[in-house]
Amino acid sequence: MSSNLTSPEITYAPEHASGTSRIWKTFWVLSALTVIELGLGYFLYWKHGQLPYALTLSTKLLIAALTLAKAYYIVSIFMHLGDEIRNMIMTIVVPLMLFIWFIAAFLWDGNAWKNLRNTDGGSRPDKTKTEQHQQHPAVDKDAKK
Amino acid sequence: MSTTAIPTNTKWWNGGRSPFNASYGKVMMWYFLMSDAFTFGAFLISYGTIRFSVNHWADPNEVFNAFPFAGHANLPLAFVSLMTFILIFSSVTMVLAVHEGHKMNRKGVEKYMILTILGGLAFLGCQAWEWTHMITGDHAVLVNGEIEKWGTTVTKNPWGPHVMHEGQMVSTPGPIAFGGYFFGITGFHGFHVFSGVIINLVMLIKTRMGHFDQRGHYEMIEKAGLYWHFVDLVWVFVFLCFYLV
């Protein structure tokens, strides 16, 4: 056993990289990704109301993808997960897959509530689908008074 | 740190050693962060669910367009970008502190820990300013046919759809849940930043007192660093959910 092990469960001393260049490189990557995100955000802001729905949605999805990329860099390099051995990476990453169904099911049901509310349990036509400005039902009521 | 020193045919799972070549403390910290990710995940997914269940949501570019000392200038996304960079930068200083720790360089650790703590405090200051600005703001809202001045709180949301009123566009009340989720989630994140600052302060003091030199390793700094990066990671998603889309 080498003398610089931090704990008895560790059987091999990890070698630490000596330079800080990788850290700074990651910093610049994160900054660049953030700037691109901001750019897309401003794009949505300036073109607000003029873009087709599909383009708005895909821009938002692109921003979400960039966020995931940022998360990857933070976890993999700043938190050194990428340097850990494969066993550990898998036990961290695999349980996070639960989030896929967690998110999908919740949002799916949220959208179902919107339909139930807009159609009053399916008993009247959904007006928001035909109106140009989508409005919150509560606001709709207030506005009429 | 490269792992080339480790033979590839090691039987990691056979007992008598960690299957991850990591100390119990680090493994525990990772799993704690994973469970905390589920807490934050639940908050953000609830927020998304409610957002999906209403027809209108507040437009972030309209809500977050202020900057300290900039008066009423319309600067969407500017202030939150500053906050984001502060947090990214404090992450970098944290990882540099960990790096110095590996080299057993006490002075270096101290320097970068101080910078990280300052970054955390700066972020908290920004958040305090933003909250105050939102709560005390007065936005014209058309309520029951009359114009009222509202700030954004957990019970009032002045960021509803716009309507024409006496010849000009005014806002109507928006979904109340917006304020609850915004203050709830950023508050919970702020609480994490705050506790991270406290942890880092303790680590700084322990470093100064030479505890880690005595112990022969700076693993505690590494664990505190994991927590700090996690706070940054959460912010990345908060930034996405509340400010960008």
Added chain:
Amino acid sequence: MFGLIGAWYCNELYYGKTLFPQGSASVEGEKIDLMLLITIAITGVVFVITQVLLFWFSFKYQEKDGQKAFYFPHNTKLELIWTTVPAIFLTVLVVFGLKYWFKITGDAPKDSIVVEVTGHQFAWEFRYPGADKVLGKKNYKLTTAKNNLGVDFADPASHDDIHINTTMHIPVGVPVKMVIHSQDVIHDVGLPHFRMKMDAVPGIPTTQWFTPNITTADMKKKTGNPEFNFEIACDQLCGSSHYAMRGVIIVETMEEYKKWLAEQKSSTILCSRTRPRFKI
């Protein structure tokens, strides 16, 4: 063994009380009954086999002098068999279940009668759309002591709506679509005789439809109980009087139903003010 005899005895004793002998009072409920019987049959067989094996093995292989346990750590073929066999049976059950589920939770037929059901602590109220077949809009902020459902009388569709307490009348043989609301906490429209159930959630309207196939009068004859009534039981804990949140459904022939409907007064008369004022 004793357990099985006990189960059989129990069955004799209580089967008569489970509402099964009465049959379902709705067309959709009959399908649910059928599915229930299939599931009971399949699980019943599994239940008997496994319990008998469990107790028989326990009895037969008790510790004896000279008896040696058989070293049998695994057998892939056997394990595969009892992975696939249950999987096949379950697939059958899932296919049947989902077929009925989609039918029952799908859109109600176009010709169905719409009734709005509102639950609050601790009673049920009903609203019929009236001659125009459209329910008037509601806004909970308009609720007053008189207009206790919060109907928006600015909506002309609300003027001929009919508002009834506690007892719901529906015609036999026609699909009935319920639009379910709650004013305070979560309730549940439980219809044991129709094999149906749906929560009433504040802020989110829900819906459920079914086709009654027997009238209350016929049911009285069939059960030999002159007091018989279809009941709405609240099935979701809603407070201290949850157990007393009872509604009644009277299923009658179309003629009787039309006659009854014609006798009811519309909501406008019930409510003296048409525009109640309310501040947020």
Added chain:
Amino acid sequence: MFPDKAPVQNITDSTIKQVTQVLPAKKIKTGYRQVPVECMPGELKSKNMSSVATLQHADVHGAHDAHHEHHHHETFITKYVFSQDHKMIAKQFLITGIIWAIIGGLFSVIFRLQLGYPDSTFPWLEDLLGHWAAGGKLKPEFYYALVTMHGTILVFFVLTAGLSGTFANFLIPLQIGARDMASPFLNMLSYWFFFLASIIMFSSLFVQTGPASGGWTIYPPLSALGEASSGSIIGMDLWLVSMAMFIISSLLGGLNYITTILNMRTKGMSMTRLPLTIWALFFTAVLGVLSFPVLLSGAILLLFDRNLGTSFFLSDIVIAGKILPNEGGSAILFQHLFWFLGHPEVYIILLPAMGMSSEIISVNSRKPIFGYMAMVGSVFAIAILAFLVWAHHMFVTGLNPFLGSVFVLLTLLIAVPSAIKVFNWLTTLWRANIRFTPGMLFAIGFVSLFISGGLTGIFLGNSALDLHLHDTYFVVAHFHIVMGVASFFGMFAGVYHWFPKMFGRYLNNTMAYIHFWITIIGSYLIFWPMHYEGLAGMPRRYYDYSGWSSFNMFAGLNEFISFVSMIVFAAQLLFVFNFFYSIFKGRKVTELNPWGANTLEWTTPIRPGHGNWPGEIPEVHRGAYDYAKDGKEFIPQDVPVGEDESKH
């Protein structure tokens, strides 16, 4: 018996003290404390560095060099109260759990009195409960409070903390060959957070407006609005705060269990040699660590709704003539959050019972468990599926039908691994040589109950049938059998089986047999008839059925159920008596391995001290289930593989 079996030694704390006090003798200048082999006492001298490292590791966590002395001068406080020894913490969890079980069980007897005898009055109830039972008749408000507390106490405090808290703490280090938990200090905190949660929950029983009474699932708006129910005033806040403490406790515990199982296994104890108990406890901990935080989020949002006027779960509410300003929230959102925890929670309760029953059945059948890998695989499958099926508790909430159908599919998939487990248990019993120890009886009872309760799950998981059966007594019968009584049977099996290891004495067998037969017959008599009530659509959580023409025919049956439940409760008191009596007066254990079991805990001294093994930790050479192999009755895990030993 085997030649290399350690002789019965009288080695307890004193030896450990001797060992560990030598350790700091050498001051270490750099790195982790390295203890040269030379400084170990003679009997511990070893060429095996890894086990020495693990030995010193155990006390390093407890105390740093400077505090070393303090750690080993155990006073009453450090030994029995703020103990960091996993075995003592396990006993603390067990005894706290037993106390809660008595309280929770008593509550059920009281409300069963109301259900069974709705027309009678019991003047002694007024003496016991004061104004909640004025005139000897329970008030509906308090009836619902009792139902709520019964559920909360048994689900969380008894079958989560009391069951996995006890056995994870007790068995993990002993069975994997570790000195203690990875972090004994956090382990101690875990118990004390549980204790704090207990105190808060207990205090809520005495507040003026009564404890929480919205059901253990605390669905808002009922639980969010004081106007809706008196139990939702201060009682509900206390409930939520208590649960938050409980969640912290269970997280601290769970993180420790996972890390210990991964990092602290002794040499040779590969994952596929772990006893099934450990596998079950491992997945239990994983479930807890990933699902409890979601309940925490839900509880925090609910606290905000209650106290800060937010609208997370509230919308469009008129209550007690008051129009609430909340809009846009969703009451169903809470149910999603709740059941995202709530469904894994039922497996958190059930898996340890499964694991322990597997272990006990194998030991007492004198036969290897059939299909070890299939057993591990099915627990794994159940654990994953547990996260994916939560909304099957919500089929009648207006859930989107397509979303519902996905949940039906995933739910019924759980039946496959469950079936594998059942058949494997049955095959384990086949051609065995069964010893009917009390532990074995309860383990067999567990299998019987698991089958009965599991099969009714197939009804409820099928959404179309759930339309009729949801929230009826069918559900009550189903979950009481499968996760209530079955888990209790697993727990009893565990207590009877490991009591000798815990206290160095046996429980009284006669009392144990009486306890078993009354409990299993009584449980079937209570819960079997409930299925019939459920098929009739009889709703659960009713205070009185006499006003309903659809349900009042079951009055006689209800009386019968109530009567049996009192007998069963009395039988549990017999167990409690047996438990405490045997701690002090039970027959002493005189042999190291009374059950002839293979697992490592039986290689420790009869009453292991702090650190578990006085010498080095045994190395593991084989799986935990080599019974009846090669004509030998059993081969413990630390016996090296012989040259002529068959592969299987």
